[in-house]
Amino acid sequence: MKFTSIMKMAFFSILSNKIRSLLTMLGIIIGISSVIVLVGMGEGTKQKVASQIEKLGTNLITVNIVGNRNKAVSTSELEELKKKPGVKDIAPVLNQGNINIKGGDKTATTTMEASTPNYSTIRKLNVDSGRFIEQNDLDNRFKVAVIGVTVADELFGSRNVVGETININGYNFNIIGVLQAQGGSGGNSGDDRIIVPLTTAQRILKSRDIRTFYIEASDKDSVSEAMGYLQLFLNKKYNNDTKSYRIFDQTSLLETSNQANDSMTAMLSGIAGISLVVGGIGIMNIMLVSVIERTKEIGIRKAIGAKRENILTQFLIEAGSISGIGGMLGVLFGYAFAYIGNNYLKMDITISNNVVAVAFLFSVLVGIVFGMYPANKASKLNPIEALRFE
Structure with a gap:
């Protein structure tokens, strides 16, 4: 069976259940848009803090003598x-x-x-x-x-x-x-x-x-x-008494600020990434339901010559397409929220194209990984038992 024919069948299956497919994509959409916006907020905050510190001078050192007795x-x-x-x-x-x-x-x-x-x-x-x-x-x-x-x-x-x-x-x-x-x-x-x-x-x-x-x-x-x-x-x-004074330099302050901001961004991105995993579980669940619904169809296709890899490829394409389309919608929502945040909510959100690319590819990977089990299960169905399924 030609790959183009498999692609057409996969997309026909998705389009024939529009509402279900959209709900399945929802977890991916939320996950992708959350990752993009949260990382963008972290990067925007980092750039704003760096700009403020650089305005004061990265070569500035402040010294305070503490304690009345000193x-x-x-x-x-x-x-x-x-x-x-x-x-x-x-x-x-x-x-x-x-x-x-x-x-x-x-x-x-x-x-x-x-x-x-x-x-x-x-x-x-x-x-x-x-x-x-x-x-x-x-x-x-x-x-x-x-x-x-x-x-x-x-x-x-x-x-x-x-x-x-x-x-x-x-x-x-x-x-x-x-x-x-x-x-x-x-x-x-x-x-x-x-x-x-x-x-x-x-x-x-x-x-x-x-x-x-x-x-x-x-x-x-x-x-x-x-x-x-x-x-x-x-x-x-002060006779080596370091408690008598405090020293602050802007470079160290900038590094500390960046480290704290990176840690916070990573934590928030991890939380947002959980949405992607949840979305992947949703894809696997729907694909398993689809296998059960289409058991007789799979049996007929195998009976007329469809090979195991044809069935496996079709279901993987369906899972990957759902996550891929969800990923694209998530990217659009991420950019839209960043625009609204920057222009109307007075937020500092800086979108990185590298982050967008990685987030999108990860969403597709999640769909394929979680779609592997249902696809493998569908491809291993016995055509005789599948034809008897009611």
Whole structure:
């Protein structure tokens, strides 16, 4: 029997039971679309996190001195550390939370950061209007401030506030710039803060303690070298007490984030893959029912000369076609949901063609594997017994 004839018979059998075939495909459709969307969500999230971290700089190292009893670092020590190989620049920061500020007749509470002009370069900060802190501000301890857009909106209801005056804990500061919006929420918002010259804050707060500083490595490949010298400096200063400080570098953060995201994506994909297996079991069940329904037909075909491999091939084609068509529909649904998610639900779904191809081929394989037993059973039917079957 010609292969084309077997194909026609297989597809005729599928089309003659449209509803049953569609319901059989449902498990495959759900499984394929779930795998595509979940992996796409994982990849989209990974790319978004990587983009955010890269905006901060993959060569950025953050150091926090913890514990009130631990002595802070000095600007002179940081100047010495800046001379080490792999270290491009260092920005010391004096942080003060819950600062009361007043602008006009409105008040607010925010966070104050005091630093140097290179802070904007190291932290990738840009001003939307005005300017950032300059060396002249530090040298003269000028009471100037750069504010976030949230602060500007809360106090003045506008972002065009350069030249206005705000009162910070009883001291009047002149606004010299407004930062570009960065986003975030709550305490993590980069828009709800003010930045003032380091020397000015040290005088007002009567504290020279620097417990946070940012290091910019020469490039991404120099991070480990800069980290080595930083570790030597901190170990010497704090007598090898690693609990006295915390070090964060963006590269490690990115790697950790990617590993966690990959693990979560793999777990979700595995759960979605179960749908494919369930769909395969559904195919096997329906094919077994089909064998019973068509027992007499199989007996007639064998009696007039159909070989065992012809019957086996026909049933495998039916199983593979059901899973294949279900796979194609699943791919279409996966792309459709990704489009809706990206454009209307504000989700980050990145579809990989490789994932789509593997998922589709796996769906066809599932159909063939689970269709093997019914096909083999049909091909082994005794034609005499099959003809007697009622």
